[in-house]
Each structure stands twice: as structure tokens, then as C-alpha cells.
Amino acid sequence: MPEKRQKLIPDEFIPEIRSRVITLDNQDYLLQNDTMYTFYERSMGELSPFFLAIKNEKRILGCKCSKCGIVRVPPMMTHCPDCEFAPTGLVEVSQVGKMNTTPPITYFATSLFLDKAPFGRGRVILEGADTALSVMLYTTTGILVPGLIKKGTEVKIIFRDERVGQISDIYCVPTSELTPEQVTKKGLQESELNWAKPKEPQFPKPTDNDTANFKQCLKEMQALAVKMSQSKRARKAIEGWRRNITVRTKAGEFAIYINNGDFRIEEKKLSSPDFIMACEDPKTLLDGLMYKGAITDSVIMKRLWISKNLEFNTIFKLDRLARFLVMEQKEKTAK
Structure with a gap:
């Protein structure tokens, strides 16, 4: 199957060449669509192993201090600031964890995230980690509403089917919506979830x-x-x-x-x-x-x-x- 190519700016967000007139204080003004380009490449630097592990291996990496043993996710430090800069090493952590806060939900997103809304945004402490990872949150039961995911909710990392090496390549869903086999499986992908049968509310018999x-x-x-x-x-x-x-x-x-x-x-x-x-x-x-x-x-x-x-x-x-x-x-x- 040929690789699906995506553009940094989707076609639907590119305006047409056109102009229009607005009137302010009885004076007509001509407005024209125009452009300004700023395309560039950026390096993931020391975080490259973290993103490559997500993209190619469907693993979550952290860095562990060789002295105090603290595990930070993502692995943003090569030396521990609490231990006189003792070196750290990469370690794999679990893909299951608990929310350390109740996440806010974005319903009205900017154009950059329009195709992903509604979504929650919160921090999860994965098993084997000492710090929290910022992730997007979804549900398979329909639409994400307040109270569905909150502080202490156990969640599972889900990998998108198409990954490019960004933090948006992963998100979390509550483990209560998954089978025991899905909870324990490493590298669970979104196509393996049951999105087609959300839990529909039941109503009492009508009068x-x-x-x-x-x-x-x-x-x-x-x-x-x-x-x-x-x-x-x-x-x-x-x-x-x-x-x-x-x-x-x-x-x-x-x-x-x-x-x-x-x-x-x-x-x-x-x-x-x-x-x-x-x-x-x-x-x-x-x-x-x-x-x-x-x-x-x-x-x-x-x-x-x-x-x-x-x-x-x-x-x-x-x-x-x-x-x-x-x-x-x-x-x-x-x-």
C-alpha cells in the first residue's frame, strides 16, 4: 500500500486568491488574501530516541538516573539535576498508568487540532515512571464529556496507525473500555479498538x-x-x-x-x-x-x-x- 502523504497545511485551510470590500465609517476599503511562508525543519535533539521509539517500535521510553533511580518520562535529561548531574540511561516504561489530574476537555479547537476535537488533555503517570507524561485523551463510548476521565482514572497508551514521530502519535483511553488482553498488549493501535459500538444511553418506557x-x-x-x-x-x-x-x-x-x-x-x-x-x-x-x-x-x-x-x-x-x-x-x- 502506498504511503499516505500529508501536507503541513491541509488544502482546505489554504484560502483562494480573491478580494473583498468592507465599509468602515462610510469609507470603502479593499481587502485581499495574501500569504507569508515560513517552512523549516526542526530537530528533536536529545528527545529523538523517545519519538523514534514511538514511531518505529511502539514503545514509551524514559530516562533513569544512575544514582537516585528516578525515572522521567519523557526522557528530557541526560544528567540528573538532583544528583550532581549523574548520567541517566534510557529505560522502557509501561503503557498503562493513572491520571494525576482531571483533564480539561477541548471542544472548540483551533484549525491545527480541528480534526482531533473533542479531546481531553492531561498528564498520566505510567507504571515504572516517576513523572507525568502529557497526552491527549479519548473515549470509545461516544463523545468525551466531563467526569468520564478524572484524577486517578487508569488509562492505556494507544498508538495511531500512522505515526510520524510526534507526541500526537499517541493518546490514552480508559482501561475500563478495553479487554484484559488489550490492556496488557504492548503497542496497541487505534485500529484494534472497537469504535463502532459506543454505549448508547437507555431510556425508561414512555408515558x-x-x-x-x-x-x-x-x-x-x-x-x-x-x-x-x-x-x-x-x-x-x-x-x-x-x-x-x-x-x-x-x-x-x-x-x-x-x-x-x-x-x-x-x-x-x-x-x-x-x-x-x-x-x-x-x-x-x-x-x-x-x-x-x-x-x-x-x-x-x-x-x-x-x-x-x-x-x-x-x-x-x-x-x-x-x-x-x-x-x-x-x-x-x-x-
Whole structure:
């Protein structure tokens, strides 16, 4: 299989050659897209063995002081500052450890990490190490939410299938989501994890009121979807985006279709959705689409569950869809 080549700047982040006019204080100003290039190579220096071990051998190395025996990960020192600069040597450490802090979660990432969000960022003390390694954190159960990984949680190092020799070549998931064999295996790769069957929330049996609420919310969302598809401004929020989404609630199931600006909701079961959303009360989603609260907040606050971590980007687009429609309606009213 030919090697997949990646660019430092992905094509989608490179702007087109174009200009536009803005007006400030009744004066027109011309703005033009331009560029400034700064490409360079950097050496990993004394940390090269650490990154090469990750890239080529799927091992985690630390440095051990020849005098006091402290093991630092990553191996950032060739001599121990606590022992009159006694020399250190490289040693391999375990790929299992415990979080020494509760990690913050990044939901809205910069363009550099957009394809990796949401993710946690924290420090893990691996077995055999005395210092903590900074790592990204994920879950196989759906989207990463607060409380899922916290101080003391046991985690396992996972190696990306394609590695280039960077710290982002590895990340951690809780060992509770892995089989005993996966926990003990060295060099466990992301393709060996079960990402396809996240743990979907279970809801109690619906009451008659729940069923009536479902039908009313669905009716309102369908009417709202028609307005969104007819709005030039709202359509821009999902321009170029295509998703078929299953939404499950306590009292029923329906489908959301996003197709390059078109937005449609039907009471239908999808056989192969791109991902699944689940919320006990459909009003949670209705309020978000009506711009009465962010859908992203509902995900973060665990009122709305999604089956794929990276589909948080779709949730963000749904928030923009709702916001753009309201903005357009306000502008029309103001005129």
C-alpha cells in the first residue's frame, strides 16, 4: 500500500486568491488574501530516541538516573539535576498508568487540532515512571464529556496507525473500555479498538404524555427545518456538509438529513446513519434548533449523546444553522 502523504497545511485551510470590500465609517476599503511562508525543519535533539521509539517500535521510553533511580518520562535529561548531574540511561516504561489530574476537555479547537476535537488533555503517570507524561485523551463510548476521565482514572497508551514521530502519535483511553488482553498488549493501535459500538444511553418506557410531547416536538422541528432550508443565510451553515443522522428519544425515533444546505427531518428509521444522537426529551434538540440554548452545551452537559466523537463538528454546525436563521429573521424584522 502506498504511503499516505500529508501536507503541513491541509488544502482546505489554504484560502483562494480573491478580494473583498468592507465599509468602515462610510469609507470603502479593499481587502485581499495574501500569504507569508515560513517552512523549516526542526530537530528533536536529545528527545529523538523517545519519538523514534514511538514511531518505529511502539514503545514509551524514559530516562533513569544512575544514582537516585528516578525515572522521567519523557526522557528530557541526560544528567540528573538532583544528583550532581549523574548520567541517566534510557529505560522502557509501561503503557498503562493513572491520571494525576482531571483533564480539561477541548471542544472548540483551533484549525491545527480541528480534526482531533473533542479531546481531553492531561498528564498520566505510567507504571515504572516517576513523572507525568502529557497526552491527549479519548473515549470509545461516544463523545468525551466531563467526569468520564478524572484524577486517578487508569488509562492505556494507544498508538495511531500512522505515526510520524510526534507526541500526537499517541493518546490514552480508559482501561475500563478495553479487554484484559488489550490492556496488557504492548503497542496497541487505534485500529484494534472497537469504535463502532459506543454505549448508547437507555431510556425508561414512555408515558402517554411522553408520546404526545414527541409528536408535538417533531412537528415543530419539521416546520423549522423547512424554514432553514428556505433561508439563504441558514443554508450557508451547512453548505458542503452531508450527514444522515438517527435521533432516538424516549418516545420515538426520527431522522435528520443534511445535504449541502438542505435540511430535512422525517419520522423514519435509518438503516445506516452516519451517527446517532440520543436525548430523553426531544425538546432538548428542539430548543437548540430554535436558538433557545446551544446544542453543543446539551452535549457537554450530558443531556444529548452522540455516538461519534468527531461528529461534534456537526453539532456545532447545527448551532450555527439555528443562529443564522434567527439572525436573518431579526434583520428582516428590522427592515
